[in-house]
Amino acid sequence: MTITVRRSGPRDREAILALMKASRGDGLSAAERAERGFVQGNMDEDVLTRFEEGTGVFVAEEGGALAGFAMTSEPGAMSSGPPRLAVDAVGEGAGRLFLYGPAAVDPRYQGRGVLTMLLTALSRELRDRFALGVAFVEAANAKSLAVHRHYGMTEAATFVFDSRDYCVFTFAPDEFADRG
Template sequence: MHCRDCDDGLMSLTIRLSGPDDRAPILSLMAEARGDNLTAAQRAERGFVQGTMDDSVLARFQDGTGVFIAEEGGVLAGFAMTSAPGSMHAGPPKLTADVATAAHPDSTLFLYGPVAVSAKFQGRGVMTKLLVALCAALQDRFDRGAAFVEVANKKSLAVHRHYGMHETGAFTFDDRDYVVFTFEPAVLAAH
């Protein structure tokens, strides 16, 4: 799929579902986005991705609702993972699904995240284009998306609020506090 309105003078992005050949670049960008070499204050300001993933876990995401990637000239600019709530049986993803389902019991729900944009592409609308494209692709199957953000991740909290995602609830896991955001893909796809 080609992202509509991606040719904005700054870059020509292609947004598409990822495949097996994209796993190594996605895992590399995910490792970079964890910000393990940064202080807690730098991570909060810059934003960070949590957790680790290997090829087999990434393959399960790809085989499910999908991992969407943005690329320019064959170079990975960013990714956004999605999953079905039942595919995650523990930890923050499971708790996010529980909170979102309790708040919206009649909704069909997908989980959104993690998301990362390469440092050299940040500030150029990559996340917006990823979000619009994945919402357009999933809006016929799901009427609500849900994401979790650690309270310490100030950048990510600001980004989710910027997109008008609703703070639906909160939970604590392993002594870390999280906010659950929900959003309607049909609304975001219209942007």
Template sequence: MTLSIRRAVAADRAGVLALIDGARGDGLSAAERAERGFVQGHFDEAKLAAMEATTGIYVAEEDGRIAGAALTGAASSVQDGGPPRLTVDAAQRAGLAPDRCYLYGPVVVDPSFRGRGVVRNLLRAVDAHLGERFDHGVLFVEQSNLKSLAVHRHLGMHEAAEFAVADRRYTVFSFASGTFRDQPAGSSSPA
């Protein structure tokens, strides 16, 4: 069985939303959420359609089954005052031009596909598709999400900034376009 990566289409929305809902960590203790990772934010078909029409959603699939998904958005189009806006602001303070950055995430992987390089393969595809248009990818991770912090550190992403919303602390990661494009599976990228 071979994992393939492609840009999502409307028919993928239900599967992507199911992955996101399954990755929320609802019903888990704080320790279990930290260990397994979790997804935040509101996503529905309209929001996915808007992402598909701009920078895109990328899905990893095997034999027609969605193994994972990476959502992206143009940093310059972020409107709300929550973590996405604060991520763009932090990236700008770190010297990155918002019109040359895209937001990466969330990224979700079906539990049965974890440990198989799905995130790295998704990043390769995202980088290949968006790297000519944007200089950097940026993302935020809540600091209580130990699993996600570990994954993005393992991938070699640069910790560019931090911010807080109420009692929650976040780390902003960035990576230069081209970082993952030609990287073989299983290797760490440069910071």
């Protein structure tokens, strides 16, 4: 079967939230979480709905099964904590920007280019409205750091929140729109 990517909607919310919860790495040691990667934060259906109605949440699926998701949001969608600090770290001079993340790929689909497909689709959709995508990754998340570096995203800044170190990555959606 073929993996396809599209914007999510109400029928996808339960599966997205379930994959997000499963991707948190709860119950794993710090070393296991670092190696496998993990999704931060909690999200409920109301926040997910706001993201969907804004810049969008993108899903990859195969035969109706969720393979992965990538969320995007306007800088003001989350007005505090790491999202706000990431935007502040990049600064107003960067041009019109959106937040990228969280993103997760179901383990059964990892290694099949799902994240590349998601990044390409969201970049195509957002490149005419935004100059820059901004992501933040906890320094303890070795897998996610490696993935962002693999994609050639710019390590633009660092910050500390709640005694945890974060790295801010940026990318131009124009540069990602033709990948895949």
